[in-house]
Amino acid sequence: xxxxxxxxxxxxxxxxxxxxxxxxxxxxxxxxxxxxxxxxxxxxxxxxxxxxxxxxxxxxxxxxxxxxxxxxxxxxxxxxxxxxxxxxxxxxxxxxxxxxxxxxxxxxxxxxxxxxxxxxxxxxxxxxxxxxx
Amino acid sequence: xxxxxxxxxxxxxxxxxxxxxxxxxxxxxxxxxxxxxxxxxxxxxxxxxxxxxxxxxxxxxxxxxxxxxxxxxxxxxxxxxxxxxxxxxxxxxxxxxxxxxxxxxxxxxxxxxxxxxxxxxxxxxxxxxxxxx
DNA sequence: ATTGCAAATGCGAATCAATCTCATTTAAGA
DNA sequence: TCTTAAATGAGATTGATTCGCATTTGCAAT
Numbered sequence: 011x012x013x014x015x016x017x018x019x020x021x022x023x024x025x026x027x028x029x030x031x032x033x034x035x036x037x038x039x040x041x042x043x044x045x046x047x048x049x050x051x052x053x054x055x056x057x058x059x060x061x062x063x064x065x066x067x068x069x070x071x072x073x074x075x076x077x078x079x080x081x082x083x084x085x086x087x088x089x090x091x092x093x094x095x096x097x098x099x100x101x102x103x104x105x106x107x108x109x110x111x112x113x114x115x116x117x118x119x120x121x122x123x124x125x126x127x128x129x130x131x132x133x134x135x136x137x138x139x140x141x142x143x
Numbered sequence: 144x145x146x147x148x149x150x151x152x153x154x155x156x157x158x159x160x161x162x163x164x165x166x167x168x169x170x171x172x173x174x175x176x177x178x179x180x181x182x183x184x185x186x187x188x189x190x191x192x193x194x195x196x197x198x199x200x201x202x203x204x205x206x207x208x209x210x211x212x213x214x215x216x217x218x219x220x221x222x223x224x225x226x227x228x229x230x231x232x233x234x235x236x237x238x239x240x241x242x243x244x245x246x247x248x249x250x251x252x253x254x255x256x257x258x259x260x261x262x263x264x265x266x267x268x269x270x271x272x273x274x275x276x
Numbered sequence: 277a278t279t280g281c282a283a284a285t286g287c288g289a290a291t292c293a294a295t296c297t298c299a300t301t302t303a304a305g306a
Numbered sequence: 307t308c309t310t311a312a313a314t315g316a317g318a319t320t321g322a323t324t325c326g327c328a329t330t331t332g333c334a335a336t
Contacts, residue, residue, distance in 0.1 A: 022283065022332050044323080059286040064323060066284095080213055085322060099256065102264060112255055118248050119270055123232065126243070128272035131235060135268045137252055139261035155303050155312065177294080192315040197294060199313095218293060 019073035026058045030066050034076060034090045041079065041087040041107055081107075081136065097135040152206030159191045163199050167209060167223045174212065174220040174240060213267065230268040 012031045016023050033050045034042065042050075048063045067088050070076040076088045081100065097115075099108040115135070123130040145164045149156050166183045167175065175183075181196045200221050203209040209221045212231070228249070229242040248268070256263040 024284065024332070026285070057286085059288095061287075061324070062285055068324095099259065099261070101261070108259060110255055110259070112251060115248055115251050115255075118245060118251075122243055122245055122248075123270055123272045124275070126232065126241060126272075127275055128232070128234070129275045130270055131273050132271040133269065134271075136266065137256055137263055138265040138267075139256045139259075140264050142257070142260055142262045157303070157313065159314070190315080192317095194295075194316080195314055201295095 015073075015075055019069070019075065021069060021073065025056070026062050027066050029054075029056050029058065030063060030070070031075075034088065037089070039107065040089040040109065042089070043085055043087050045085075047088070079134065079136075097137070099137040099139055102138050102140050148206075148208055152202070152208065154202060154206065158189070159195050160199050162187075162189050162191065163196060163203070164208070164223075167221065170222070172240065173222040173242070175222070176218055176220050178218075180221070212269075230270070232270040232272055235271050235273050 012028060012035075013023050015031070016027055021027060029051055030047055033047050033054075044060070044064050044067055047067070048058070048060045051058050051063070067076060067078075071078050071088070074091055077091045078086050078088055079098065080086055081098075094111070095116075096109040096111045099110055100106070101108070119133055120130050145161060145168075146156050148164070149160055154160060162184055163180055166180050166187075177193070177197050177200055180200070181191070181193045184191050184196070200209060200211075204211050204221070207224055210224045211219050211221055213219055227244065229244045230248075232241040232243055233239070234241070252266055253263050
């Protein structure tokens with residue numbers, strides 16, 4: 011339950027935070043930019059500042075509630091961390107983002123880290139693709 | 144030879160371009176931000192505008208002379224496109240960047256793209272790691 | 277319930293990387 | 307050497323994100 015998530019993270023339960031969570035939860039393309047979230051809120055007649063959206067998303071990231079991805083075009087997108095892990099494929103022509111999971115790759119990543127004396131904490135994999143002819 | 148590279152790319156051989164190539168060539172940590180390159184040039188008494196550095200790096204990227212990476216929250220870094228493709232591993236504690244290659248992962252990426260009806264144009268893989276205990 | 281106060285918010289200003297404008301310079305072919 | 311399109315430098319501009327600060331609000335202790 012969302013209120014509990016906030017309290018566990020040591021964050022006060024406020025309207026902006028609940029609303030941001032709600033927007034992320036209902037997001038159809040899982041990935042939303044801060045601006046996207048902001049627009050949704052304004053659209054739903056929730057008056058919040060863009061700065062607050064950024065602050066809240068950053069706090070959520072630190073609290074492990076959302077994950078941040080830095081795609082190519084220079085701006086971040088966020089998604090609920092409750093989704094199971096997946097990587098991304100970006101269609102260079104349409105900009106569409108496809109999610110995928112590949113256990114073999116996940117496995118290999120751990121092995122590579124180990125081979126270098128490290129343990130894998132996290133990773134970021136994005137495939138840039140184009141419709142096959 | 145560097146001059147030939149520029150001509151092949153249909154770019155005029157100019158001082159700024161040669162100097163940027165030179166800086167990238169001598170870069171100890173392979174990865175430099177545009178700002179890094181700019182600072183090196185100013186340091187070497189080569190007067191060149193930051194805008195030019197950005198323009199040149201972008202042209203080089205399009206010409207396949209350098210590769211651009213977007214890791215490390217926010218800004219791009221560039222490195223000479225060596226014959227060897229490689230991915231990156233970032234030590235979260237020291238910030239050190241390690242390069243690695245794994246053919247199996249490369250192969251899997253192509254397969255994944257194909258499975259979705261795409262062809263792989265490019266990819267970005269960064270492992271965030273920490274010294275194993 | 278009421279209160280006190282630190283935490284949270286809104287909004288405009290500030291920042292930072294990157295891009296654009298445009299007047300001036302320069303490479304390189306004729 | 308001349309000509310011209312391409313390239314450059316410097317500053318203005320954009321776009322995403324963060325900051326500063328006065329105001330508001332959650333919530334723990336009255």
